[in-house]
Amino acid sequence: MKKFEDLGFSKVDLDRETRTGYPEVIYGEGKTAEQIRQIMKTLIETHGKVMVTRLSEEKAEILTEAYPDARYHAVSRILLYGSPREKYGGDVMVLCAGTSDLPVAEEAAVTADWMGCKVNRLYDVGVAGIDRLLAYREEIKKASVLIVVAGMEGALPSVVGGMVQRPVIAVPTSVGYGAHLQGLTPLLAMLTSCASGMSVVNIDNGFGAAYQAALILKLATEGVHHETALS
Amino acid sequence: MKKFEDLGFSKVDLDRETRTGYPEVIYGEGKTAEQIRQIMKTLIETHGKVMVTRLSEEKAEILTEAYPDARYHAVSRILLYGSPREKYGGDVMVLCAGTSDLPVAEEAAVTADWMGCKVNRLYDVGVAGIDRLLAYREEIKKASVLIVVAGMEGALPSVVGGMVQRPVIAVPTSVGYGAHLQGLTPLLAMLTSCASGMSVVNIDNGFGAAYQAALILKLATEGVHHETALS
Amino acid sequence: MKKFEDLGFSKVDLDRETRTGYPEVIYGEGKTAEQIRQIMKTLIETHGKVMVTRLSEEKAEILTEAYPDARYHAVSRILLYGSPREKYGGDVMVLCAGTSDLPVAEEAAVTADWMGCKVNRLYDVGVAGIDRLLAYREEIKKASVLIVVAGMEGALPSVVGGMVQRPVIAVPTSVGYGAHLQGLTPLLAMLTSCASGMSVVNIDNGFGAAYQAALILKLATEGVHHETALS
Amino acid sequence: MKKFEDLGFSKVDLDRETRTGYPEVIYGEGKTAEQIRQIMKTLIETHGKVMVTRLSEEKAEILTEAYPDARYHAVSRILLYGSPREKYGGDVMVLCAGTSDLPVAEEAAVTADWMGCKVNRLYDVGVAGIDRLLAYREEIKKASVLIVVAGMEGALPSVVGGMVQRPVIAVPTSVGYGAHLQGLTPLLAMLTSCASGMSVVNIDNGFGAAYQAALILKLATEGVHHETALS
Amino acid sequence: MKKFEDLGFSKVDLDRETRTGYPEVIYGEGKTAEQIRQIMKTLIETHGKVMVTRLSEEKAEILTEAYPDARYHAVSRILLYGSPREKYGGDVMVLCAGTSDLPVAEEAAVTADWMGCKVNRLYDVGVAGIDRLLAYREEIKKASVLIVVAGMEGALPSVVGGMVQRPVIAVPTSVGYGAHLQGLTPLLAMLTSCASGMSVVNIDNGFGAAYQAALILKLATEGVHHETALS
Amino acid sequence: MKKFEDLGFSKVDLDRETRTGYPEVIYGEGKTAEQIRQIMKTLIETHGKVMVTRLSEEKAEILTEAYPDARYHAVSRILLYGSPREKYGGDVMVLCAGTSDLPVAEEAAVTADWMGCKVNRLYDVGVAGIDRLLAYREEIKKASVLIVVAGMEGALPSVVGGMVQRPVIAVPTSVGYGAHLQGLTPLLAMLTSCASGMSVVNIDNGFGAAYQAALILKLATEGVHHETALS
Amino acid sequence: MKKFEDLGFSKVDLDRETRTGYPEVIYGEGKTAEQIRQIMKTLIETHGKVMVTRLSEEKAEILTEAYPDARYHAVSRILLYGSPREKYGGDVMVLCAGTSDLPVAEEAAVTADWMGCKVNRLYDVGVAGIDRLLAYREEIKKASVLIVVAGMEGALPSVVGGMVQRPVIAVPTSVGYGAHLQGLTPLLAMLTSCASGMSVVNIDNGFGAAYQAALILKLATEGVHHETALS
C-alpha cells in the first residue's frame, strides 16, 4: 500500500493510522473548502472516517452537502465523518474555568469522544469561587485523565493538579484582555505551575490535549509490558 | 520649614510625611553607604525615624556602626531606626505560596509592622496543596487587608481573592525559572486574575504592598467622612 | 441554601455576596445575550440586583427589552439592575489623564457608584499641563481613595501618588499607539512608579479598580478591629 | 493523621502521597541546606523516602553527611533517599537532541527511575543527522511513553511525535544562544508542533516530564475502569 | 544615462540592474494602483520588464487593463511583465511543510522562475510524517539551492539542512496560532537551527529567498575567479 | 588629507570633524586599553583632542599613564584630552529624577561641557515629590535645551516638556527592577509621552543626548539662514 | 485670564501657548467629531488658530462644514485653521526612505510648515540605492534640522546622521511586515544607531518630530543667551 497520496497541493499521509494510531486530522483553517473536500475524499476512501477541526460554518455547509453523513458541531467547530473502531476504558474529564472557555473545552470533549474516550464535562469551576470546584472533588479524583481549560490567569490546572494522581493536560485559552496577551499569560503561567504531573499544549488547542488524552487511555487499555533496555 | 534639603546628589523630601503620611523611605540599592548615611542623618534630624529597604549586609554593617540604635533584618534586608507614632486598628495578613517567597513576604511584613500595622503571617500555602490554605479559611476571612505573595504561576491571590470581602494586594516574586521570565509571568497572571477586588504591585515589591496596606488601615482607623463632590 | 446554580454552560456563584460582599458581576464580552439573560435571571432571583460589564449596545438592547428596569450606560458599556443596599462613608475620586480615557474612567465611576460609593470625577488632567492638576490639589488631598486612569506613558498616578496620604489605584488604558503597545507600556510604567502607596490593575480595567476602592470604603465604614495573631 | 507539618518557614504537605500518589518533592534551589534538612527529616519520618531536585554540590555534601544513605547524582543534580514501593509496567524512553542537553535528560531519567519506571535512554539523536534517529525507529515505536529533550530549535519532538502511537512529552532546554532566548524559542516551537499527541513542560523541566510520565505508567499499570458520567 | 527617475513620490532606481543584476522590483502593498502604474511605466521603458509582489487582486485588475501583456498569479499575488534575458544552470528546489504554506512557497517559486532559475516544487512534506520527505531524499540531494518554507514550529529546514551539501534558505511563514506568534516562533527556531549551511529570511518572504537563490545560481553559472586580497 | 587612518582593527574617521562638527568619540567598552591608546594617538595627532566614554577605571589608569594630561571622571566614566575650540551661547540644563540616575546624568553633563556648552545641573527632582521640581520652574523655563534623565517609570520628561518652549531630550536609565525591564519600560514610556517637543535616546545614553544638545546650541550660535527649497 | 477651559469631557489648556510656544494641538483619534468641534471652538476663540492631527476623512468633512476656512490634507490627515504668526529662519529637511513612508513624512512636513518652518522634502532615498541619497549630499548638509523617516530596518537616519553637523530626529514607521513588528524593529534600531547627534520619536509620530524641529528653529531664530548657573 502506498504511504501517501499526492494531490499536488497536499501529500495525504495514508500511513498515519498505522504509525500513530489515528488517521490524519484535517486542520480546516487556511484551506479552501475544495482543498478540504479532496483531502476528505482520500481519507474516507482509505480509512472510512475523518475529522476536520477549526472549520467555519460557511465551509461546513459546503462539505456537509458533499458528505451528508458528516456531522458539524458549531460550538467546537469540528466536522466528523464515521467513527473510530476502538472504545477505551477509563475516561477523560474536561474541566473549564469560565463560560467563555466553552469553545475550547468542547473542541477537547468532541475530539476525545470521537477518538474513542468516554468524556465527562465539568464547566465553569474557576478558582475565584473555589467551592464550586471542591464540590466535585470526588468525581475529579476518579477521572483517568484530566484536561483543564482556562483563560485569564490560568490558575485552575494548578489547583486540580494538586488534587489528583492522574495526568493533567492544561489548555490555556485566548479569553481575556490587556495583560492576558491573547493567551500568552495563562500559557506561561501553566508552564511554571507549582503542581507536578502537569503538561501544557498551545493556546486554544483543545484538540491537541484530547489527542494526547486518547493516547494515554489507549496505552492504559492495551496494557503495558516490559521492553529490553537500550542503555 | 523648608520642604526639602539639598545635599547636592539628593534633594531629601522633608515635606513627605505631611503630604503622604510617612517620611521618605530610602531605597538602598544603587546608593553608596555614605550617600545613605547622609540622607539618614537628614531624615532622623527631621522625623526621628527612618527606614532603608533593599540594603545589603555590607552596607548595613557600616550604617549600624554609625547608628547603633538601628535594627537590621537580614531576611527582608530592611534597616529600621525609630518607630512611627501611630498604631492602626485592624490587621494585615501576609500570605505566601512557598518557602522561597519568604524574603519578599518578610519585606512586606516588616514594612507593615513598622508603619503601624498589626501583622499576621501565613506562609507556604500554595495552591498545589489547597487544603493547607483551606485549613486557615476563617483566619483569612477575618483579616482587614491581605497581601498575597507568590512566585511560579502566581495563582494564590486569585483563590484568596475569591474567599474574602477585604482588599487583596498581590505581589509576584522572581522565584521560578524558564517560562517564569524572572517574575513577569506571575505579574501578568495576577493582573488578569478572575478574582475581583485585587490589585498588583511590581515584582518582589513587598514594601509597596505593605505601604498601600498601611494607608488603607490608616484610612479605616481615621474613619471616612463626606466631601463636597466636584462633579 | 445552595451555593451555586448549575445552568450547564455556567455555574452561577450564589454564595459570592456572602463570601465577598458583592454578588457575581457578569463580564459581558464573549457571552451571548441569551447566556447573559439566563445568568441575570438567576442572580436577580437571588440578589434582586445585577451588574453587567463590557456589554455591547446590541446585546444591551436585547437585555433591556427583557428587563425594562435595567439601565444601560453607553460610555462605560455597563448595564445595571437594582442597587446595593449599602452606602459607604468617604468617597472615591476618579481622575483621568485625557479625553480618550473617558470610557475606562466611566467604567470605574459607574461601578463605584453602584457599589455604594460617593464618586467625584476629575477628568483630563494629564501631566503635560501640570497646572490643571495642581489647581485641584486640595480636592485631591481630601479624597478617601483615588483611582487614576491614564493611557500614553501613564505618568499621572505617580504625580498624584506623591500628593496624598490615601491609597491610589492606577489603571492603564489602551489609548495610544506605537511604543505604547496597546497599554502594556503604561501598565509596566505604573508598576515601576517612584510613588509609594500605589497599586495597579489590568489595562482598561476600570471595573477592577472601582471594586477594590469599594472594598476599601466598606472596610473603613465598617471600622477596623483587632484579631488574634497567627504568628 | 495531620495533613501537613508546620515548620514556620514551610508547611510540609504530608497528605500529598495519599492525594497525588507521591510524597512532596523538594525543589532545592532558593532554599538553604538547613531548610532542606528539616523538610527532609519530616518527609522521611512520614514516608521513609524523599527526593530533592536542583541541588548544588555544596548543599548535597552537607545533606549526605546528615543522611549518609542518600545518593547524589551530580549530572542531574538530584539527591535521593529511599525508594518508592511500586514498580510500573511499560517503560519511559528519554531521548535528547545533543550532548549539552544531558543534564536535563538525566533529571528526567533519574526522576522516572526513582518513581518506579523502567527507563531507556537514547541520547544525541538531533534532527540534523536524521539517520541516527531512524536507526532506532523500532525501539522508539515500542516505548510506552516518550520524553523528548531538545535545545536549539527544538525540532526533535515533532519528528518523534510523528513516528509513534504513544504520548510524547517535550522538554525544551536552555542550551543555545542569541535567537534561542534562553529556551523560549524551543518552548514556543514545541507548543506549535505539527505533530499530534504531544504536550510540553517548562524549560529544563526534566523532573516535570518524568513525573507526568510516571503518572501515565501508573494509570496503565493499575488499569482503567468506567465511571458514571457527570454530564 | 541618469541613475534614477524622480516621480516626486518615488525615485525609481534605474541603475539597479547594472548594480545588482536585476531591475527594481515593486513591493505592491501600501502603494496605490496609480503609483504602481507610474513606476511600472518607468521601469518598462528602461528595462522592458517588471515584477510586482504582494499585489491584491483589485489592483492587479487595474494594472492588467493598463498592461494587457502582464500576467497575474493569484496564489503568489505576483504580477509579471516581460522576462529576464538570462537562464541559469542548476536549479532551485522549493519545499514546503504544509498546504497552508503554499502562497509563500509559490511566491518563492514564481520569483525564482522569473529571475531565470529552473524550479522544482516539493510541497507538503512536513516532519510529522518524515517518510514523505525521505521518499524524495535523492531528488533533494541533487538540488543546487534549496528554499525551505515552513510555518508552525518551523522544523523542516533543520532536517533538510542535514541531508544536503547545498545552501539552504529557510522561510518561516505566518501560518499557525497562539504560541506561534504570527511567525516569530518559526523565525527564531530557524535561526537557532542545529543544521549548518542554512540562513533565514523574514516571515513570509518567499520573494527574498528566491532572490538570493537566483544570485547564487547566477554566480555559479558565471563561474568564480580569484581576486587580489585586501588584507 | 586622507579621510581615515587604517589601523587594521579600526579605520579611524579623520574627516568626521569636518563633516559632523566633532572628531570621532571613542566608545570604550569592548575595546582593549591598547586599541584605545592607538586610536587616541591617531585622533590626538589630527585634532589635538579626544573623548573616551564608558571607560572602566582599570583602562583609565593605563591610558592616563600614557597621556598624563588626560582627565578621568569616575562617576561618568569619561576620559577627556584637550578641549574643543568653540564655546556656544545658551545653556543645557541636565535634570535627573533620582540619586541613582547620577552616572547617566553626569555622562550627559560632562559631554555637553566638553563639547562647548554651558551646563546647569538639577538633580533628584522626580515627580513623586513634584514640589521639588516646581521650586525650580523659573530656572527650567530659561534653559535653552533640556536633557531629562529618569529611570523607574520615566515620568519626569513629560512634566518638564509641558513647562517649556525649548527642546527636551529624554534619557531613560536602567535604574529599576522587575517590570522596569532594565530600562525598556521608561524608554517606551518616554516615547509615548503626552508632552510635545520631546525626543528620546537609548537607555543610559547620556552621551547621545548631550551630543544632540550641543548640535542644537551650535546651530543657534551660528544662526540660521534661508536655503533654496528642493521641492 | 483663566488657564484652562473646562468642557467637562476636556480641560482645554489655554495657557499652553504662553508656556510652550504653541497652542494645544488636538489629537483626532479616539475623539468624536463633536468633541473635536467644541475643543476647536475654544482654541479658535483664544488663539485664532488650531491644528488637528490623525483626523479621518469622515470627521474632517463634518468639521470643514463647521469651519469652512479650515484646510484638510488627506495624505497627512491633518486639519489646519489659521496660521501661526512667526516664521523662523533656517529650514527643516524631511527625508523618507520609501514611497510607503509618505503619510508620516507628510505629517512631519505639514506640521513643521504650519509651525512656521521652511520645509524641504527629499523622499524615497532609502539606503538600498545609496546613490540616490548621495546625489543630494550638498543639500542635506545645508539643512538646519533633519527629520528622517524610515520603515523596514530603519537604517536611513544612521547614514544621514554621519553626514551632517545638524540635529537629526529619526521617525520609525509602521511600514513593513513580519520581523518588523509594526515598527518596533526600526524604532529600536534607530535608538541603537551608531551615528551621534540623533534622537528618536514614537512610531509614525511625524508630528512629534516636526514639533521638536520647530522648537529648535525657534531657539535658533530667537538666539541664545547666557543664564546664571544653578550648580
Add this chain to the structure above:
Amino acid sequence: MKKFEDLGFSKVDLDRETRTGYPEVIYGEGKTAEQIRQIMKTLIETHGKVMVTRLSEEKAEILTEAYPDARYHAVSRILLYGSPREKYGGDVMVLCAGTSDLPVAEEAAVTADWMGCKVNRLYDVGVAGIDRLLAYREEIKKASVLIVVAGMEGALPSVVGGMVQRPVIAVPTSVGYGAHLQGLTPLLAMLTSCASGMSVVNIDNGFGAAYQAALILKLATEGVHHETALS
C-alpha cells in the same frame, strides 16, 4: 562503514562529510574538555581533520596538549586540526561595522578559510562614516559572496546589499546596549532589510555564515547542471 560512533554521551556523525560535504564541527560551549577530546579523537581517526568553535582558552590549552598540531585562534576562539582537501574558486569578503564586532567577523573569516575559501577582510566600515565603505566600492563589487557583520542597529548589510550582484549573508552581533537587546534589534532589522538578495543567521553566528558561504563557493566551483523537474 558505520554512519555514527556511539560514545554514550554523544553519537558522532561519521557520515556527515559524505552527506553535507564537511565533517561534523564541534560546538565547544557546554561540553567538557574531556568530552571534546573524545569527539575530536573519533573525528580525526575518520576524517583526519576537525574544527572546534566557541572554545575557551582554558579548554584550548588542555586540547592543544593532547593534540600539539592543533592551532588555536584566540580572537575567534576556534581550534583547528588538519585542513580540508578542497580549495574553491572565487572569494568570500568579510565586512564588519565596528572594532567590537571583530571576534564574530574573525569567526567567520577563520571558518571560511579552513573550509577552503579565499577570504578578504574589510573591517570597521560602519555606515555612520559612509565614505570609508564607499572607498572600497570596487573591491566590494568584485567579491563572490559577502558576509556582513554588524552590531548596534545593523544597518551595514542593507547598504552593501544594494551595491552588489552577489549573495549577502548578514550576521548581527551582540555588541550594543539598552534597546539593542543583546543583538535581537540588529537581527530583526536585518530580517526586514530593504535590500534584496540578503539572508540572515543567528546573533554572533560567524561560523554559520561562513559555512553557507563555503557551500555557495563549493557549488560555484563544482558548476551547476540541469536536473529533471519534480513538478
